[in-house]
Amino acid sequence: MATEPLIEFKDVSFxxxxxxxxxxxxxxxxxxxxxxxxxxxxxxxxTLLRLIGGEVQPSAGTVSVAGQxxxxxxxxxxxxxxxxxxxxxxxxxxxxxxxxxxxxxxxMREHTNLxxxxxxxxxxxxxxxxxxxxxxxxxxxxxxGGMARRVALxxxxxxxxxxxxxxxxxxxxxxxxxxxxxxxxxxxxxxxGMTSILVTHDxxxxxxxxxxVYFLADGVIAAQxxxxxxxxxxxxxxxxxxxxxxxxxxxxxxxxxxxxxxxxMVAPAGAATES
Ligand SMILES: Nc1ncnc2c1ncn2[C@@H]1O[C@H](COP(=O)(O)OP(=O)(O)OP(=O)(O)O)[C@@H](O)[C@H]1O
Numbered sequence: 182m183a184t185e186p187l188i189e190f191k192d193v194s195f196x197x198x199x200x201x202x203x204x205x206x207x208x209x210x211x212x213x214x215x216x217x218x219x220x221x222x223x224x225x226x227x228t229l230l231r232l233i234g235g236e237v238q239p240s241a242g243t244v245s246v247a248g249q250x251x252x253x254x255x256x257x258x259x260x261x262x263x264x265x266x267x268x269x270x271x272x273x274x275x276x277x278x279x280x281x282x283x284x285x286x287x288x289m290r291e292h293t294n295l296x297x298x299x300x301x302x303x304x305x306x307x308x309x310x311x312x313x314x315x316x317x318x319x320x321x322x323x324x325x326g327g328m329a330r331r332v333a334l335x336x337x338x339x340x341x342x343x344x345x346x347x348x349x350x351x352x353x354x355x356x357x358x359x360x361x362x363x364x365x366x367x368x369x370x371x372x373x374g375m376t377s378i379l380v381t382h383d384x385x386x387x388x389x390x391x392x393x394v395y396f397l398a399d400g401v402i403a404a405q406x407x408x409x410x411x412x413x414x415x416x417x418x419x420x421x422x423x424x425x426x427x428x429x430x431x432x433x434x435x436x437x438x439x440x441x442x443x444x445x446m447v448a449p450a451g452a453a454t455e456s
Contacts, residue, residue: 187212187344187376188233193242194400195228202228204400205242210393212343215370215377217387219422220397226380229397230346233378234266235259247343264292267342267375269334269350275321281308281332282317288339307335310372311365327358331365338369344376345369351383359383363390384423388412396422 188210195203202225210216218226231237232244238252245251246262254262275284285304289295295303308314311331321329330350337345347366351359367390370377381387388394388408396404396419404411404419411419 185212186210187247188378189243189245190229190232191243191245193232193239193244195225195232195237195239201400203239206397206400206402208395208402208405210376210378212376213370213374214392215367215379215390217379217381217391217394218397219381219384219387219394220403224397225400226397227348230268230348230378230380233344233346234263234268264340265343267337267340267345269330269337269345269347275324275329275332275336277321279321280317281313281319281321281324281335284321284332285336285339288336292340303339307339308332310338310369311335312361325358327354327361330354330358330362334362334365334369338373338375341373342375344378346378346380348380349382350379351381351386359386363387366390384425388423 186209188208190206190208193203193206194201206229208229218229220226228237232239233246233251235251235254243250243252247265249258249262251259251262275281276287279287282304285307286300289300289303293300305314305317308317311334313328313331313335316324316328316332319328321332324332334350345366350362350366354362363386366377366379369375379387379391388411391408393407394405394411395402398404398418404414404416406414412423414420414423
């Protein structure tokens with residue numbers, strides 16, 4: 182496994198206004214690795230991806246990508262860095278009026294001066310990598326959910342990124358498509374020499390393809406390790422995740438005022454306030 186760090190979070194804190202989300206996060210992701218970030222809903226996983234992409238800036242600490250501190254870059258440098266990052270969102274929406282081929286070609290036509298003959302070869306190569314070369318002429322409406330996700334994946338690797346970020350890439354897929362996307366993420370990371378960061382709730386699928394897992398809770402990395410270490414962890418928080426238990430250290434309920442208050446009821450004297 183490669184060890185050269187591509188992404189480094191050093192004591193990163195972040196707040197949306199007065200709402201503190203991250204409180205001193207430290208993480209290292211190496212070239213060639215597939216890394217998963219897991220944590221409860223609203224724990225700040227997507228925010229970590231936004232910090233890497235320079236969409237938001239930390240209030241303290243540094244986020245470095247390929248040796249560059251993201252929030253110290255000027256606009257031009259940031260755009261140049263972003264060109265080396267691919268992003269696949271949950272519903273990686275395709276352009277509905279463009280064919281699979283044109284969806285993948287879009288970025289190449291926008292961002293490079295490559296001749297159309299070369300773009301054609303590259304697009305077919307990317308579609309071939311996700312097993313859909315034969316579907317190049319289909320429109321998004323003619324693709325199944327799993328196929329559409331694969332075209333979106335081909336599109337996000339169109340410019341050969343050094344880093345791919347996936348936000349809930351498995352959501353809404355049937356078990357077979359889910360397995361296909363999972364193994365594609367692993368295979369493409371290895372074949373293209375990228376680093377892949379996966380924000381996901383699909384624990385069992387992810388543990389089969391990742392090299393390392395970070396668990397985010399209460400604004401910090403609460404646990405981390407290889408899939409093997411994570412599976413054997415006795416930490417209640419990790420255990421809850423791995424075994425898909427509904428409630429545990431990660432509460433089912435978002436913090437709220439008392440239910441009685443929400444229902445506009447008067448709580449009986451001495452009633453405990455729900456958290
Ligand atoms: N633009 C924003 N302005 C204010 N608060 C935000 C903003 N974006 C996200 N938040 C809040 O910040 C917290 C972290 O959000 P984030 O999307 O990073 O969590 P997450 O771990 O990815 O959640 P999920 O798993 O539910 O997608 C949440 O409580 C969310 O409500």
